[in-house]
Structure formats: structure tokens, C-alpha cells
Amino acid sequence: MSSRAAFQAEFTRRALIPILLIASHFPARAQDPETDETIRIRTDLVTIPVVVTDGRGRRVTGLTREDFVINEDGRAVSVDYFAAGAERVAFVFALDASGSVRDSITHQREAALALFSRFGRNSRVAVMQFRERPELITTFTTDAAQVRSGFLFPALPDRRTAIFDAALAAVRLFAANGDPKERRIVILISDGLDNASRSTARDVIAEAIARQVSIYIIHLPLYTPRDGRLAPRAPSKGFRQIAEQTGGQYFMVGDAQTALDPHAELDLAPVFRAIADDLQSQYMLGYYAAEQNADGSFHRIEVRLRRSKRWRVYALRTGYMKHGSK
Structure with missing residues (x-):
């Protein structure tokens, strides 16, 4: 070893001795979960x-x-x-696929998308159709094209209609422990005539309250002759209450004149705007x-x-x- 290299080694050894002596007076600190600073994220909002x-x-x-x-x-x-x-909104469209209202709902795709788009990127939407049993057509998404396809109905023969079963299934699409800051909305479009559900309106209301879901009902009633004129058929018991008792609203659309006109097309855009305004208030x-x-x-x-x-x-x-x- 050269004299220069030997000098550098001796200098390094002498410089380290004081540092090691000082360090020896301070015990090594083990990681202690009780004393280490941790970042806690509260989830109990x-x-x-x-x-x-x-x-x-x-x-x-x-x-x-x-x-x-x-x-x-x-x-x-x-x-x-x-x-x-409403800063964050999740919608479920629950659509009655029975023949009585199927054609009317099909023409409401763009109006429904306008409601969805009004709440921006913080919103998501799912689409469910129901006859005798509910069927999830589109899972929660932010893709407008997928939502649009959910408003297309296959040509199937009319069967019985289970409105309350579908409403309960729509409510249960929302996880019990989801985002607490998200408004959860079910928009149910139907003629209101349930003849197949095992669930009751009370079941739907209890589950909706537990999961903080508000139900908005758009009622497209059927009409029947009564006392020489056409009158809307009364919906199944509890149909209107599942909106009124969950913080949503009930809308009845149409009249006897449109019911008699096979070419009449209902416009639900004002109803969707009213729902949006209600959420924003x-x-x-x-x-x-x-x-x-x-x-x-x-x-x-x-x-x-x-x-x-x-x-x-x-x-x-x-x-x-x-x-x-x-």
C-alpha cells in the first residue's frame, strides 16, 4: 500500500471513532406502532x-x-x-318491460341521458328491466352508449309484472357500505300494476331507508272506462308510497287523450329536469x-x-x- 493510501485509511478510521462512540449512547429505536406517526383515514362518516x-x-x-x-x-x-x-349521484333506471309501457319508455333514452349528463363525471348509472323478474341490463357505468342500449327492449310476449320485486332488486344494487357522500337514486318507470311480486311496498321502503336510496316514480297509467269516460287505473297498493316515504317524488304522466291516440309519444324530459332540480335543491x-x-x-x-x-x-x-x- 502506498504511503498516500495508508494515510487516507488512517484518517477515515480516526474520523469514524467519535461518530461510533456518540451513536453507542443512543439505543436503536424499533418500529413501535404505538409511537410511530401514522396516517389514519376515518371511514365512519x-x-x-x-x-x-x-x-x-x-x-x-x-x-x-x-x-x-x-x-x-x-x-x-x-x-x-x-x-x-348533489355532487355525486348514482342512478338506477328500473324500466317496466311489459307491453303496456315498453314502447313509451324506449323513446325516452335521450331524455334519460340528459339527466345523467347533468351531474357530470361524478355520476354513474345502471339500467334494469323487469317483467316477472328483474334483469340487470347495464351495470354501473359512466359510458353513455351502454346506458342508451339499456333502453332497448327485446320483443317478448307479455307476462306478469313484479314491480316491487324489481324495486327491491334496484335498491340492493347499492352496497350497504358504499360512498357515504353519494346520492343514491332509483328512477322507476312503470304502469303501476303489480301482479307477481313476492315483496311488498313495505319491504322496499325499509331497504331503501337502510341503504339511503330515494325512489322517484314515473307512472305511465293504463286507462279504463268508468262512468262513461276514461279514467286511470289505480296502481297497486303502496306504489306511490315507495317514492313519498324514501325522499323521492311521484310523477304521473299522460292523460285519456294520449291513451286513445296510438301515435302519441310521451315526453318525459320535463320530468327528468324536475328530478334533477329536486336533487340540486x-x-x-x-x-x-x-x-x-x-x-x-x-x-x-x-x-x-x-x-x-x-x-x-x-x-x-x-x-x-x-x-x-x-
Whole structure:
């Protein structure tokens, strides 16, 4: 070894000795999950879709986070999340494929797509058709072409119609633990005459409330002679209630004159616009539930306005049950 190389080796050895001596006084720190800084993502956000109406039943817009008070089990909680209007929407179109309304629905594809496109890239949509049993035609997608094809009906003979079974299946397309900030909507288009369901309207309402799904009904009634004139046939019991009791709305489209005209084409575009406006007039509130609430019991939620007593608040969720992880 040259004298220069020997000098560099000796210099390096001498320089390292103080560093090693200092390091020896500090014990090595093992990774400790209790002391290491970790990033926690909270997944216990409880969301409540809310509608506010004035004394005439009209939707009230323009409210802010500070206007609302949330109580859980009688105790006030902070409003941790607030959104005016619908930022994220998932639609399920449940389409009656029976012969009585099949042709009318087929012509509504573009109007339905206009509703879908109004909510932008944050929306997704699925299409279901039903006769005696429901059939999922298009799974949740953002592809307008797939949605359009879901409004085409095969030429099949008329059979019995199971509306409530289809509504229940549509509600169950939404996962019980999905995105809490997403508004979940079923748009059911039918003549309202159920003669095959095993499920009841009560079953549909309970499941929709549990999964925070609102059902909007577009009723295309059949007409029958009554007292010398044509009158709409009454829908099956509970048909209208599955909309009114889940935070949606009920629309009846058509009249006796269009029922007599074989060439009449219904225009559902105004109804779809009304649904979009209704969603945009709603509010989404949220708060983070306490960890000790994951006890499997039911926790009641109440929402009220901080000031105005003239307006009514309709919370589309009245409580929740949460189980702790094992």
C-alpha cells in the first residue's frame, strides 16, 4: 500500500471513532406502532340527505352549514361535512318491460341521458328491466352508449309484472357500505300494476331507508272506462308510497287523450329536469360517529334548523347501526 493510501485509511478510521462512540449512547429505536406517526383515514362518516321546505311545500335553497343542527341520541354533534345540491349521484333506471309501457319508455333514452349528463363525471348509472323478474341490463357505468342500449327492449310476449320485486332488486344494487357522500337514486318507470311480486311496498321502503336510496316514480297509467269516460287505473297498493316515504317524488304522466291516440309519444324530459332540480335543491350533511357507537345498537339522528321555525326539515335518514370490527 502506498504511503498516500495508508494515510487516507488512517484518517477515515480516526474520523469514524467519535461518530461510533456518540451513536453507542443512543439505543436503536424499533418500529413501535404505538409511537410511530401514522396516517389514519376515518371511514365512519355518517351522512344525512336533507330536504327543507317552506310553508307552501316549496324547496328552500341557499342554506349553509351554519343553518343546520344535528343531534345524535339527543346530543348535538358537529357538522363535519356539508354539500348543497348533489355532487355525486348514482342512478338506477328500473324500466317496466311489459307491453303496456315498453314502447313509451324506449323513446325516452335521450331524455334519460340528459339527466345523467347533468351531474357530470361524478355520476354513474345502471339500467334494469323487469317483467316477472328483474334483469340487470347495464351495470354501473359512466359510458353513455351502454346506458342508451339499456333502453332497448327485446320483443317478448307479455307476462306478469313484479314491480316491487324489481324495486327491491334496484335498491340492493347499492352496497350497504358504499360512498357515504353519494346520492343514491332509483328512477322507476312503470304502469303501476303489480301482479307477481313476492315483496311488498313495505319491504322496499325499509331497504331503501337502510341503504339511503330515494325512489322517484314515473307512472305511465293504463286507462279504463268508468262512468262513461276514461279514467286511470289505480296502481297497486303502496306504489306511490315507495317514492313519498324514501325522499323521492311521484310523477304521473299522460292523460285519456294520449291513451286513445296510438301515435302519441310521451315526453318525459320535463320530468327528468324536475328530478334533477329536486336533487340540486337538497343538502347532504355529515358527521363522524364516535368510536364507541360501533356497538350494534340503533343511534337516532335528528336534524333541525338553527333559526327558522317556519320551514320544515325532512331528513332522509333517521338513524344508523354500526358494528365494530372483530
